[in-house]
Amino acid sequence: MRWWWTIGWLxxxxxxxxxxxxxxxxxxxxxxxxxxxxxxxxxPSEDKVMSPAAERGLALATDTHRxxxxxxxxxxxxxxxxxxxxxxxxxxxxxxxxxxxPRYRKRSGKVDTLQERINGCFQRSMNGTPLAxxxxxxxxxxxxxxxxxxxxxxVDMPGAGMPRITSPEPPNAARGQHVYETxxxxxxxxxxxxLTLPDGQLMFPALWGDGxxxxxxxxxxxxxxxxFVKWNMPLNQGGTLTDQEAYDVAAWFTVQQRPDLxxxxxxxxxxxxxxxxxx
Ligand code: HEC
Ligand code: HEC
Numbered sequence: 275m276r277w278w279w280t281i282g283w284l285x286x287x288x289x290x291x292x293x294x295x296x297x298x299x300x301x302x303x304x305x306x307x308x309x310x311x312x313x314x315x316x317x318p319s320e321d322k323v324m325s326p327a328a329e330r331g332l333a334l335a336t337d338t339h340r341x342x343x344x345x346x347x348x349x350x351x352x353x354x355x356x357x358x359x360x361x362x363x364x365x366x367x368x369x370x371x372x373x374x375x376p377r378y379r380k381r382s383g384k385v386d387t388l389q390e391r392i393n394g395c396f397q398r399s400m401n402g403t404p405l406a407x408x409x410x411x412x413x414x415x416x417x418x419x420x421x422x423x424x425x426x427x428x429v430d431m432p433g434a435g436m437p438r439i440t441s442p443e444p445p446n447a448a449r450g451q452h453v454y455e456t457x458x459x460x461x462x463x464x465x466x467x468x469l470t471l472p473d474g475q476l477m478f479p480a481l482w483g484d485g486x487x488x489x490x491x492x493x494x495x496x497x498x499x500x501x502f503v504k505w506n507m508p509l510n511q512g513g514t515l516t517d518q519e520a521y522d523v524a525a526w527f528t529v530q531q532r533p534d535l536x537x538x539x540x541x542x543x544x545x546x547x548x549x550x551x552x553x
Contacts (some may be wrong), residue, residue: 324421331418334411335360338400340474342411347401347533349470349485352415355399355493357506361422363433364505364512368419370428383543388416398491401533436501441521445496450526453519457508458527466530482530489552490535496550499524528552 324332334341335352336359357365375388386394389412393404405412428434454462461478462468468480480486492498504520506512515523538553 322421322424325417327414327417328421329418330410331414331416331421332359334414335418339476342402342405345396345400345402345405345411347403348480348487349468349476350400350479350487351476352395352400354476354479355502359422360418362506364436365502366435367422367433369422370426370431370434371419372416372423373426373428373431374434380544380546380548381541388419392416395491398535399487399493401486401488401491401535436498436505438497438501439504439517439520441500442518445500445521445525447522447525447529449519450522450524453515453523454526457515457519458523461509466527481527482532484533486532488533488535490538490541494528494532494552495548496521496524496528497548498550499528 335356338351339346339349353359355365356362356368360366360368363369371391372388375391376385377391378385379391382390382394389405389407392412392415393407396402396404405415458481462481463478466480466482467485468476468478470476470485487493493502500517500521503524504513504515504517508514541547541553542551
């Protein structure tokens with residue numbers, strides 16, 4: 275039973291175009307966002323069996339730092355950000371991703387294959403090193419992405435990526451610290467370093483510190499972090515923070531100490547750096 279499909283699409287598809295609701299009264303949109311359920315894209319049929327390679331890919335995605343210690347330099351797993359086994363809308367789901375690559379990306383200044391995109395997350399989000407393109411592990415991750423993408427038109431898929439929001443007022447890190455302390459700290463801890471059990475099982479991922487993503491990661495950028503938090507945090511309460519709170523808390527945690535990225539000067543080689551780039 276692929277419970278995460280149903281839950282993910284029902285919860286996450288609520289209000290795909292939500293932030294702009296000019297006719298709604300000011301206090302209403304939040305509730306409306308949560309209540310509105312749009313038609314989910316087609317999900318793979320229940321009886322579809324995962325190939326052994328796709329099963330392996332799922333295991334790698336959910337237990338990355340333990341299974342791939344040579345390629346992962348922090349405490350995270352892929353599904354720390356790609357929630358619900360990488361099927362949750364607005365948490366950069368891998369659903370349909372096989373249709374979205376190869377694709378031109380400004381950061382690399384070239385057309386990236388899906389394998390290169392995956393390795394981008396290994397080097398930045400996981401603060402690690404790329405997998406060999408022809409490795410069994412890369413094939414497994416791609417097989418899992420293919421599994422969740424089957425039967426889906428991924429090109430203009432609602433819920434792809436992390437739909438960006440805007441900050442009503444300039445983001446304020448001091449207010450964000452307060453949001454952090456009241457809404458995030460219980461799980462992500464006072465020092466931001468999350469919680470890993472003695473056996474290596476990850477409970478709560480690190481938002482900063484050595485166990486977190488590096489400065490070159492998408493999540494280290496203000497707009498990306500604010501969007502992710504808005505739709506997905508606090509855990510299981512996505513959509514409950516205001517856009518301002520999401521921006522404020524992102525302004526707080528993205529600037530905390532985290533690993534550097536060697537070679538980051540080579541990013542955006544064509545001079546089209548986004549406004550929220552950290553370097
Ligand atoms: C710290 C958070 C984080 C972690 C951990 C992470 N990613 Fe990502 N990933 C992102 C962000 C952010 C994006 C870009 C989303 C956006 O900008 O809309 C992304 C995008 C992707 C995409 C492209 C999705 C699309 O639709 O374009 C793939 C594929 C991907 N990641 C694979 C992986 C794999 C494989 C791992 C584990 C080895 C991983 N990611 C770990 C944050 C993360
Ligand atoms: C109830 C516990 C809980 C609370 C509260 C919570 N989170 Fe999370 N958060 C998680 C878990 C668990 C994950 C990893 C996803 C998963 O395992 O499903 C996560 C993932 C994340 C990630 C991506 C992974 C990483 O390490 O960067 C960010 C960013 C994040 N949370 C920020 C926040 C912010 C900001 C708040 C407060 C507004 C918050 N979280 C509140 C449990 C929580």
